[in-house]
Amino acid sequence: MEVLRTFPKIKKCKISYVLAVNDTLNVLSGKWKLPIIASLLYEKKRFKAIQDDLTTITPRMLSKELKDLEMNGIVLRIVHDSRPVLIEYELTESGKTITKVLDSMVEWGLKHRELTIGS
Amino acid sequence: MEVLRTFPKIKKCKISYVLAVNDTLNVLSGKWKLPIIASLLYEKKRFKAIQDDLTTITPRMLSKELKDLEMNGIVLRIVHDSRPVLIEYELTESGKTITKVLDSMVEWGLKHRELTIGS
DNA sequence: AATATCACTATACTAAAGTATACTAATCTT
DNA sequence: AAGATTAGTATACTTTAGTATAGTGATATT
Numbered sequence: 122m123e124v125l126r127t128f129p130k131i132k133k134c135k136i137s138y139v140l141a142v143n144d145t146l147n148v149l150s151g152k153w154k155l156p157i158i159a160s161l162l163y164e165k166k167r168f169k170a171i172q173d174d175l176t177t178i179t180p181r182m183l184s185k186e187l188k189d190l191e192m193n194g195i196v197l198r199i200v201h202d203s204r205p206v207l208i209e210y211e212l213t214e215s216g217k218t219i220t221k222v223l224d225s226m227v228e229w230g231l232k233h234r235e236l237t238i239g240s
Numbered sequence: 241m242e243v244l245r246t247f248p249k250i251k252k253c254k255i256s257y258v259l260a261v262n263d264t265l266n267v268l269s270g271k272w273k274l275p276i277i278a279s280l281l282y283e284k285k286r287f288k289a290i291q292d293d294l295t296t297i298t299p300r301m302l303s304k305e306l307k308d309l310e311m312n313g314i315v316l317r318i319v320h321d322s323r324p325v326l327i328e329y330e331l332t333e334s335g336k337t338i339t340k341v342l343d344s345m346v347e348w349g350l351k352h353r354e355l356t357i358g359s
Numbered sequence: 360a361a362t363a364t365c366a367c368t369a370t371a372c373t374a375a376a377g378t379a380t381a382c383t384a385a386t387c388t389t
Numbered sequence: 390a391a392g393a394t395t396a397g398t399a400t401a402c403t404t405t406a407g408t409a410t411a412g413t414g415a416t417a418t419t
Binding site: 153181206 | 406407408409410415416417
């Protein structure tokens, strides 16, 4: 949000596009968002399972990031009313389709390495 | 770099892909990288011109970010040996092609807004 | 009954990112 | 000669992001 408000006099690109880029960037930025999304890509998981995947994340951070991702419609928190209560985290449709953005990042990143370090 | 080192036990995606995503994310993250790239998208510009575009950036930040972008092969610093010395900043090929990533971000971001706020 | 596990929360801290304000050396304009 | 402009740098600060460490309440296991 902040980034885009500071976007300058460039009127050639629509404001909604700028907002859209920023939404995407917000979802992916920070140390843990991407690892968490990656951990949930192929299967829904419980809090502990994600934590075990990421090994060095603190529960405080994981909790905070999951809430963040949930609020932003990337992750779903499913509460099964069993005993004991089982809680699972799952990617939403948006959460799954963000792989397309990641793909374009892989493509650019690889080409960029070729052009810079490679040459 | 840091983000990817913490990437977990997910071995399904190649490590080079993870590095590539991280490279891309590093180029785009932070408050000012994207605005600076946007400012240079259609024409090369001088320090002052970029600063005027971004209006609220401090010269310290702009200087730091331009150095960063230069080191990462996104921006070229051209010193014309005129009097007075004229310095221009220009996007590299990689800098220009990153628009493809931005395009995919716009696409995802717009669809995501539709799916969440829109519905 | 004692210990363990799960899904977190609380408090206090450190580190990284960004800002505010002032300044400089070189040239240019009046 | 005095002031303005360009392309920054220096120092000190605030804010945001992330970490460390400990603890809670509900259940489950031995």
